[in-house]
Amino acid sequence: MHEISNGEILEALRELNARRVLIQTPEGLKREAQSLADFLEENGIEAIISGDINYGACDPADREAKMLGCDALIHLGHSYMRLKLEVPTIFVPAFAKVDVVPALEKNLEEIRKLGERIALVTTAQHIHQLERARGFLEKEGFEVVVGRGDSRVSWPGQVLGCNFSAAKVDAEGVLFIGAGYFHPLGVALATRKPTLAVNPYSGDVIWMDNEAERLIRRRWAQIAKAVDAKKFGVITSTKKGQLRLAEAKRVVELLREHGKYTKLIAMNHISYPALEGFDFDAYVVVACPRVPIDDYENWRKPVLTPPEVEILLGLREDYEFDEIKGAERREDEPLGISLRP
Amino acid sequence: MHEISNGEILEALRELNARRVLIQTPEGLKREAQSLADFLEENGIEAIISGDINYGACDPADREAKMLGCDALIHLGHSYMRLKLEVPTIFVPAFAKVDVVPALEKNLEEIRKLGERIALVTTAQHIHQLERARGFLEKEGFEVVVGRGDSRVSWPGQVLGCNFSAAKVDAEGVLFIGAGYFHPLGVALATRKPTLAVNPYSGDVIWMDNEAERLIRRRWAQIAKAVDAKKFGVITSTKKGQLRLAEAKRVVELLREHGKYTKLIAMNHISYPALEGFDFDAYVVVACPRVPIDDYENWRKPVLTPPEVEILLGLREDYEFDEIKGAERREDEPLGISLRP
Numbered sequence: 069m070h071e072i073s074n075g076e077i078l079e080a081l082r083e084l085n086a087r088r089v090l091i092q093t094p095e096g097l098k099r100e101a102q103s104l105a106d107f108l109e110e111n112g113i114e115a116i117i118s119g120d121i122n123y124g125a126c127d128p129a130d131r132e133a134k135m136l137g138c139d140a141l142i143h144l145g146h147s148y149m150r151l152k153l154e155v156p157t158i159f160v161p162a163f164a165k166v167d168v169v170p171a172l173e174k175n176l177e178e179i180r181k182l183g184e185r186i187a188l189v190t191t192a193q194h195i196h197q198l199e200r201a202r203g204f205l206e207k208e209g210f211e212v213v214v215g216r217g218d219s220r221v222s223w224p225g226q227v228l229g230c231n232f233s234a235a236k237v238d239a240e241g242v243l244f245i246g247a248g249y250f251h252p253l254g255v256a257l258a259t260r261k262p263t264l265a266v267n268p269y270s271g272d273v274i275w276m277d278n279e280a281e282r283l284i285r286r287r288w289a290q291i292a293k294a295v296d297a298k299k300f301g302v303i304t305s306t307k308k309g310q311l312r313l314a315e316a317k318r319v320v321e322l323l324r325e326h327g328k329y330t331k332l333i334a335m336n337h338i339s340y341p342a343l344e345g346f347d348f349d350a351y352v353v354v355a356c357p358r359v360p361i362d363d364y365e366n367w368r369k370p371v372l373t374p375p376e377v378e379i380l381l382g383l384r385e386d387y388e389f390d391e392i393k394g395a396e397r398r399e400d401e402p403l404g405i406s407l408r409p
Numbered sequence: 410m411h412e413i414s415n416g417e418i419l420e421a422l423r424e425l426n427a428r429r430v431l432i433q434t435p436e437g438l439k440r441e442a443q444s445l446a447d448f449l450e451e452n453g454i455e456a457i458i459s460g461d462i463n464y465g466a467c468d469p470a471d472r473e474a475k476m477l478g479c480d481a482l483i484h485l486g487h488s489y490m491r492l493k494l495e496v497p498t499i500f501v502p503a504f505a506k507v508d509v510v511p512a513l514e515k516n517l518e519e520i521r522k523l524g525e526r527i528a529l530v531t532t533a534q535h536i537h538q539l540e541r542a543r544g545f546l547e548k549e550g551f552e553v554v555v556g557r558g559d560s561r562v563s564w565p566g567q568v569l570g571c572n573f574s575a576a577k578v579d580a581e582g583v584l585f586i587g588a589g590y591f592h593p594l595g596v597a598l599a600t601r602k603p604t605l606a607v608n609p610y611s612g613d614v615i616w617m618d619n620e621a622e623r624l625i626r627r628r629w630a631q632i633a634k635a636v637d638a639k640k641f642g643v644i645t646s647t648k649k650g651q652l653r654l655a656e657a658k659r660v661v662e663l664l665r666e667h668g669k670y671t672k673l674i675a676m677n678h679i680s681y682p683a684l685e686g687f688d689f690d691a692y693v694v695v696a697c698p699r700v701p702i703d704d705y706e707n708w709r710k711p712v713l714t715p716p717e718v719e720i721l722l723g724l725r726e727d728y729e730f731d732e733i734k735g736a737e738r739r740e741d742e743p744l745g746i747s748l749r750p
Contacts, residue, residue, distance in 0.1 A: 090675065098686035105672055119644060119676030121683050131472065132647045136654065136675055303460060306473045313477065331446055334431065334477055335460030336677070342462050345439035 072100045072160060074107045076405050077142060080158050081113055084407075086139035088114040092129040094122050094145040097162055101144055124228070125149035126309025126356070126392075130157055147192050147222035148406050150394065151308050159406045161222075164193040168245050168268040169204050175266055175273045176208060182262055183240025185211040189227045189255060190245040194268060196403050198225045201245060213237045220394030222401035227251055229358050230392040232258035244276075250358060256280040257389035283361070284387045290360075291380050294370040297349035299329045305355035306336050312392065316354040319374050323352075326381050340367040352377050357390035413441045413501060415448045417746050418483060421499050422454055425748075427480035429455040433470040435463050435486040438503060442485055465569070466490035467650025467697070467733075471498055488533050488563035489747050491735065492649050500747045502563075505534040509586050509609040510545050516607055516614045517549060523603055524581025526552040530568045530596060531586040535609060537744050539566045542586060554578045561735030563742035568592055570699050571733040573599035585617075591699060597621040598730035624702070625728045631701075632721050635711040638690035640670045646696035647677050653733065657695040660715050664693075667722050681708040693718050698731035 081089060089108065093101035105115035116136055118129045125146035130153040133141040141157040148159040168190075172179065179186070188205065190198055202212045214225040217234030221227070225234050227244070228251075235242050235255045241262035244252040252265035256276035263276040300323050304316040316332060323330040335342065338359050343351065350370040353360040360371040372380065373390035422430060430449065434442035446456035457477055459470045466487035471494045474482040482498040489500040509531075513520065520527070529546065531539055543553045555566040558575030562568070566575050568585070569592075576583050576596045582603035585593040593606035597617035604617040641664050645657040657673060664671040676683065679700050684692070691711040694701040701712040713721065714731035 095686060099688060102672065102687055116673045116675050117642075117687070119642075119674040119679070119683055119687075120647075132675060132677075135647060135652065301458075301460075306461075306476060311476065331443065332457045333460045334457050334473060336473075338460070342460055345436060346443055346458070346460075347440060 088138045089140045090133040090138040091142045092118040127307040130154040163196045166268045168197045171268045171271045187237045187239035187242040189235045213239045218394035219397040252276045294350040299348045301348035302352045303333045310355040312354045429479045430481045431474040431479045432483045433459040468648040471495040504537045507609045509538045512609045512612045528580035528583040530576045554580045559735035560738040593617045635691040640689045642689040643693045644674045651696040653695045
């Protein structure tokens with residue numbers, strides 16, 4: 069399904085004069101990571117595989133690479149995110165081989181319901197086909213807007229589960245290409261525009277507007293459950309790209325100003341079982357927005373995002389999706405491997 | 410059940426001029442960690458609580474403390490282990506309040522079966538009562554030997570789940586005081602002497618010899634399951650005190666010399682689900698010895714310790730328990746909080 073260019077990676081490592089590397093991989097590329105380790109060792113480079121589960125470029129194993137005496141880190145499956153890295157890191161985005169145009173073609177009638185001027189967004193997996201998709205849509209008469217996005221993303225039109233900056237453009241509706249459910253949900257919530265998700269594998273489409281409304285109702289229920297909470301645990305993550313310390317402290321201060329007992333908690337992988345023994349009535353996750361939104365059913369206490377705390381305290385009325393915002397992005401990443409720093 | 414001296418900790422932090430600290434705690438001291446955070450904040454020191462589950466001094470959150478801008482780490486529940494730490498760290502061992510003598514008194518008849526010259530060992534929780542226990546036993550006519558132990562432990566007579574150096578002394582049998590099952594099992598396996606475990610809470614005793622024989626049979630079964638394995642994953646941990654890189658590489662080389670496909674894996678918390686997607690027939694854990702021995706039922710592949718690999722490859726005949734050995738230990742830790750470095 070995905071292509072990893074072992075030859076290019078070897079070349080980059082030789083330029084770095086690397087003798088030992090750590091390979092980090094998301095769940096879906098474990099076999100590819102292992103093959104890459106085989107290939108590198110056949111070519112005289114010692115390879116260590118990271119067994120830790122990885123969900124994104126926000127959690128690079130650069131510290132671990134340094135600790136293991138590696139000269140470089142190979143981060144598979146995600147594009148570069150602007151972070152200070154402790155060893156040279158090769159980001160190897162994994163592009164899906166599926167052609168996105170047939171799914172667009174099949175669903176033209178639905179897509180037309182978005183309007184004439186549409187924003188086009190996708191995930192890193194399909195970003196290499198964005199221009200092809202744009203070309204097809206323009207030929208069909210659409211005016212296609214591809215947002216530049218901020219520094220947290222790598223390319224125009226790319227969205228992450230925590231960043232929808234590329235979707236926030238002047239358009240009537242948003243067309244999302246990709247297989248997931250969380251990303252287009254975030255797009256719909258962040259833009260508040262009609263959002264259609266086209267799955268290039270199955271050819272199916274989902275209108276995300278109803279899904280977004282359902283999510284907002286569930287989130288209001290979480291907020292309601294936290295109304296009587298007196299003790300709050302505000303959690304940030306020690307994953308490099310999820311450590312939102314200033315924002316976490318802002319939330320701690322806000323809660324304290326409103327008379328709530330509040331403590332700041334830091335942890336790597338945020339999950340409820342690890343917190344079971346503490347004495348808090350509710351939690352706020354100031355890290356990956358996906359944790360409170362996707363995982364809340366596994367929490368025995370209410371768990372909120374920072375904007376939801378503002379609603380709880382009466383400081384905000386409209387629902388807002390939690391995003392991790394970047395700065396201005398100067399240049400795009402290459403559509404292939406990228407060596408940083 | 411445990412005493413944590415908040416006042417002493419505050420004093421040590423003031424000496425360090427610390428303005429922000431990270432508090433790390435094992436499962437059983439979470440409420441105490443939270444009270445300590447309250448106390449420190451009342452006294453003008455910003456406190457962050459680590460939400461990560463901690464199992465020992467082998468996994469200090471010093472890197473996390475540094476990353477969070479903390480001036481110091483407070484590590485609750487375990488005594489200092491000789492490791493290079495990135496911030497000043499206050500180790501706060503937690504001593505159990507239970508009196509150990511009544512359980513010894515109740516079981517004198519069983520203890521006499523160990524012989525006249527007995528080794529006395531315990532865990533950090535009861536180490537402050539070791540001299541009291543020794544006094545009682547000597548009064549009852551025993552010759553009591555308390556081993557010095559190596560640099561991985563803090564006090565004479567202390568055993569860890571990965572280090573039984575203090576039990577390896579010239580004695581007829583070993584008396585273990587403590588509540589756990591794994592520690593006295595390790596003592597029995599590491600010393601190969603009659604070992605009696607006295608639980609000071611319940612007053613119960615267990616002879617560990619049969620337990621040790623049962624464990625060895627289970628471990629031989631694991632080794633047998635790995636006989637046909639062609640592909641091995643050798644796992645070390647990035648937890649600072651469990652990173653046994655040289656030993657892991659030795660095991661990798663040994664397996665390769667015997668014609669096995671072998672890859673080195675590094676991960677923080679070692680558990681089978683995170684490894685599910687890789688293509689290995691068997692695993693070797695070169696980290697905390699407790700993982701393969703206590704958790705093997707949750708692994709769908711055979712999982713061995715380094716000495717078990719040697720048995721598998723025909724390089725060793727007798728079963729040996731995996732230990733993490735230290736160097737010579739020069740001085741004991743204080744029987745209270747300890748500031749390092």
